[in-house]
Amino acid sequence: MGDKVNAADGEVLRAAIALHPNSEEKIGCGVTHFSVRSADFGSKCFWINRPDGTTEKFSYATCIRG
Known part of the structure; x- marks a missing residue:
């Protein structure tokens, strides 16, 4: 958790x-x-870290399913 x-x-x-x-x-x-x-709900996910310091979570499953 928290790892780059x-x-x-x-x-x-x-x-x-x-x-x-x-x-x-x-x-x-x-x-x-x-x-x-x-x-959400204690699960783990990937986060995008942007140059402006903002972050955004995303689901790899959504990437695969489209």
């Missing part, structure tokens, strides 16, 4: 987020890195 995703796995997540139905909204002003943090 390594560069190789980050590339996989960049490809995945491009498939998300709300990818433009999720990416916003860009991606500096990804991290793993808690989400």
Whole structure:
């Protein structure tokens, strides 16, 4: 929890987020890195960390399902 995703796995997540139905909204002003943090109801999910300091959570399952 709270860990920064390594560069190789980050590339996989960049490809995945491009498939998300709300990818433009999720990416916003860009991606500096990804991290793993808690989400709703105590679950874990990936978070986009943007250059402006904002963050956004996303579901890899939504990326896959489209």
